[in-house]
Amino acid sequence: MKPVKIGFLGFGTVGQGAAVVLARNANEISRRAGRQIIVKSAVVRDINRTREAGLEEVKLSTDPLDVVNDPEIDVVVEVMGGDEPSRTLLLQAIANGKHVVTANKALIARFGNELFEAARERSVSVAFEAAVAGGIPVIKSIREGLAGNKIHWLAGIINGTSNYILSEMRDKGRDFSDVLQEAQELGYAEADPTFDVEGVDAAHKLTILASIAFGVPLNFDAVYIEGISGISREDTAYAEELGYRIKHLGIARDTGGGIELRVHPTLIPERRLIANVDGVMNAILVQADAVGPTLYYGAGAGAEPTGSSIVADIMDAARGASAAVDNRVPHLAFQHDALSEIRVASPGEFETSFYLRIQVDDKPGVMADISRILAEEDISIEAIIQKEPAAQSTTVPIILLTRKIVEGAMDAAISKIEALSSVEGEVKRIRVESLG
Numbered sequence: 001m002k003p004v005k006i007g008f009l010g011f012g013t014v015g016q017g018a019a020v021v022l023a024r025n026a027n028e029i030s031r032r033a034g035r036q037i038i039v040k041s042a043v044v045r046d047i048n049r050t051r052e053a054g055l056e057e058v059k060l061s062t063d064p065l066d067v068v069n070d071p072e073i074d075v076v077v078e079v080m081g082g083d084e085p086s087r088t089l090l091l092q093a094i095a096n097g098k099h100v101v102t103a104n105k106a107l108i109a110r111f112g113n114e115l116f117e118a119a120r121e122r123s124v125s126v127a128f129e130a131a132v133a134g135g136i137p138v139i140k141s142i143r144e145g146l147a148g149n150k151i152h153w154l155a156g157i158i159n160g161t162s163n164y165i166l167s168e169m170r171d172k173g174r175d176f177s178d179v180l181q182e183a184q185e186l187g188y189a190e191a192d193p194t195f196d197v198e199g200v201d202a203a204h205k206l207t208i209l210a211s212i213a214f215g216v217p218l219n220f221d222a223v224y225i226e227g228i229s230g231i232s233r234e235d236t237a238y239a240e241e242l243g244y245r246i247k248h249l250g251i252a253r254d255t256g257g258g259i260e261l262r263v264h265p266t267l268i269p270e271r272r273l274i275a276n277v278d279g280v281m282n283a284i285l286v287q288a289d290a291v292g293p294t295l296y297y298g299a300g301a302g303a304e305p306t307g308s309s310i311v312a313d314i315m316d317a318a319r320g321a322s323a324a325v326d327n328r329v330p331h332l333a334f335q336h337d338a339l340s341e342i343r344v345a346s347p348g349e350f351e352t353s354f355y356l357r358i359q360v361d362d363k364p365g366v367m368a369d370i371s372r373i374l375a376e377e378d379i380s381i382e383a384i385i386q387k388e389p390a391a392q393s394t395t396v397p398i399i400l401l402t403r404k405i406v407e408g409a410m411d412a413a414i415s416k417i418e419a420l421s422s423v424e425g426e427v428k429r430i431r432v433e434s435l436g
Contacts, residue, residue, distance in 0.1 A: 003036040004318040007067035009089055010080035011042035011049075011060070014103055014130075017303025018077065018310040019055050025311075033315040043067055043080075068093045075317050077310060078102040087111050094118045094126070099317040101310055103130035109204040109220040112211075116331040125320065126331060127313035132205045133158055133282045135305025136298040137312065142286060143212050143333040149288035151213040153253035155266075155435055158205045160280030160300045161189045161196035162228050162248040166265075167278040170236040170245060176229060188280055198227030199248065199263040206250035209284070210261055214254055214342065215334035219261075222344040226264035235357060235430065238399045239267050242383055244355075245275040246430065258343035260350055267355050267401075267432040273297075274435065285435060348408035353382065353432035356400040356414075361422040362389045367398065369420055377413040379405050395424050401432065 006022070008015045019039045022029060030036045041059040043066065067073055068089050076093040078100065080086050086107050090100050094115070102108065108115070108128045119126045129139045133156070142151070157163050161183055168179040180197065183189035195201045203223040211218050228248050239246050244267040253260040268275040273295055277283040282300030287293050299305035320328050330336060360366045367386070374381060385399040402410070414427045 001035040003038050004033070004074045004314070005038050005040045005072050006075050006077060006314060007040055007070060007073040008042035008058075009064055009067060009076060009078045009086070011044045011058075012079065013303045014306045014310070015042060015077070015079040016055060017307030018079075018314075019058065019307075021304055021307045021311050022314070023055065029311065029315060033318045035318055037314060037318060040073060041067055041070065064089050065092075068098075069096060073098060075099045075101060075314055077314065078104055078107075079310070080104070081106075083107060083110065087115075090115060090126075091118055094122050094124055097122055097124060099124045099127070101127045101130075101313040101317065103128070103306055103310060105131040105201070105204040105208065109207040109218055112208070112218045112331075116336065119331070120336060125317055125328060127316055128208070129313050130306045130309035132208050133284060133296070133298070134300040134302060135308045136282060136284070136296050136300065137309065138209070138284050138296045139212060140312070141294070141296060142209070144329060146286065146288050146291065146294070147333070149290045151254070152287045152289065153251070154209055154213055154284060154286045155249050155251045155274070155433065156202075156206070156209065156284035157247055157274065157277050157282055158209075158250050158284065158300065159196050159199075159202040159248060160282060161193065162199075162202070163277065163282070164188050164280045165197065166228060166231065166236065166246055166248060169231070169233050170240060171278075173233050173237065175233055176231060197229055199225040202248065202250045202263045206252060206261060206263055209250070210252035210259065212333040213252060213286070214259055215332065215339055216259065216342050217339050218332075219344065222261055224262040224264070224347050224350075226262075228265050230428075231265050231430075232428075234397070235355075235428065238357065238385060239355065239430075240270070241385060242267075242355075242399070242401060243270055244268060244432070245270050247275065247277075249433070251433065255345060255351075258345045258349075260345045262347070262350065265430050267430055268435055272435050348406070348411065350407040350431070351404055352407065353404045353434075354400075354402045354410055355430040355432055356402065357428035358398045358400070358417065359395050359424040360398055361424070362394055362396045363422065366420075366422045369422065370398070370400075370417055373413050373416045373420075374402070376416075377405070377409040379403070379409060379413055
C-alpha cells in the first residue's frame with residue numbers, strides 16, 4: 001500500500017520528538033497502520049538548526065507553504081503553537097485535502113469549531129490528542145472507550161507547571177514566587193508563566209475535554225478561570241492539617257440544568273488517587289454512569305510523550321484516509337449535527353464546599369459573629385482550626401471548612417464577614433471537591 005507522507009509545521013522539541021518515535025518504531029507502526037509512514041519535510045525558523053540523530057533525511061524549509069501546498073504530503077502536523085499563522089495554514093492544508101494533526105490546545109479551544117467544519121466539507125480529519133495532557137490518551141479514551149457511557153463529570157490536573165509549584169509548596173513549605181523561579185530555571189515554566197499559573201492553559205484543555213464529554217461546541221470564553229498565584233504556603237499547610245491537598249483542577253460537570261466549566265485551586269481529600277499526583281505529571285478523573293470512575297495518569301508534556309500522541313493521531317489518519325466521513329469517529333465524539341448548546345452555569349451557581357482563611361482580632365465574640373453570618377446564609381461548618389497568635393501579634397487566623405453550598409450564598413456571607421471590624425483584610429476562599 002502507498003506510504004503516507006508527513007509534513008511538519010514546526011520542528012522543535014515536540015516535532016522532532018514525534019519524528020524520532022516514527023523513525024525508531026517504524027516497523028511496529030507500519031504493522032499497526034497497514035502502511036509505511038514517512039516524514040518528508042518540516043518547516044523551521046533556522047534552516048541550519050541541528051536535528052536529532054536519524055532525521056537527516058527530513059527536508060527542511062522556512063516557508064510553511066512548502067508543506068501545506070506540497071501535493072505529496074498526506075498529513076500536516078502542526079506544532080508551531082499560537083493562533084496565527086497556525087489557523088490560516090491549517091485551513092489551507094484542509095482546503096488542499098490534507099488531514100491535519102495538531103498539538104495546539106489554544107487553537108482547538110478557540111477555533112476548533114471552524115477547523116472541524118472545514119474538514120467535514122473536504123472529507124478530511126483534524127486530530128488533536130496531543131493538545132490535552134501530552135502523552136495521556138485521554139481524548140481517545142473519552143471519545144471512543146467511554147462512548148457507551150453518559151459522563152457526569154470530569155476533573156483534571158492538566159497543567160504540569162502549576163502542579164509542580166503546588167507540590168513543592170506543600171512538600172517543602174516554600175513560597176509561590178520561590179518555586180516559580182525554580183520552575184523557570186528548570187524549564188518547567190516559561191519566562192512569562194501567566195498562561196500556566198493563571199489557568200489559561202488548563203482552560204484551553206478543559207474546553208476540549210468538556211466538548212467531547214458532553215457533546216457541546218467548543219466554548220473557551222465560557223470557562224471560569226482562577227490561577228494559583230494567590231495560594232500561600234500557609235494554605236497548603238492548613239489543607240494538609242485538615243486532610244486535604246491543594247491542586248489546580250479543571251472541572252466540567254453536568255448539573256442537569258446546565259454544565260459547569262471551571263479552572264481553579266481546589267482542596268481534594270488526600271486519600272483520593274488524584275490528590276497524590278505530584279510534580280509535573282497530569283491526571284484526569286472521569287465519572288461515567290456505566291463504568292464509574294476512571295483515572296488517566298501520565299506525562300503531560302515532553303518531546304516523546306507528546307510525540308507519542310501525535311504519532312497515534314497520524315496512524316489514525318493513515319488508517320482512515322479512505323473511509324467516508326460519516327464512518328469516522330466524530331471530532332468531538334458526537335455527530336456534528338447532534339452537538340447541542342447547553343447552558344453554562346455562572347460562578348454564582350457553582351455548588352461546592354469551601355475552605356476559608358480569615359484573619360481576625362484576637363478577642364472574644366469574633367467566632368460567634370462569623371458563625372452567625374454563615375448561619376444566615378444557611379452555610380454549615382464542617383471543621384474549624386483556630387491558631388494561637390504569633391508573638392506580639394494581635395490577630396489570629398481562623399480556618400473553616402464548610403459543607404456544600406451554592407457559591408452565591410458564600411459570596412454574600414464573605415462580603416458580610418469582611419465588613420466586620422474584627423476581620424482584617426480579605427477572606428481567603430478555596431473551593432473544596434470530594435471527587436467521590
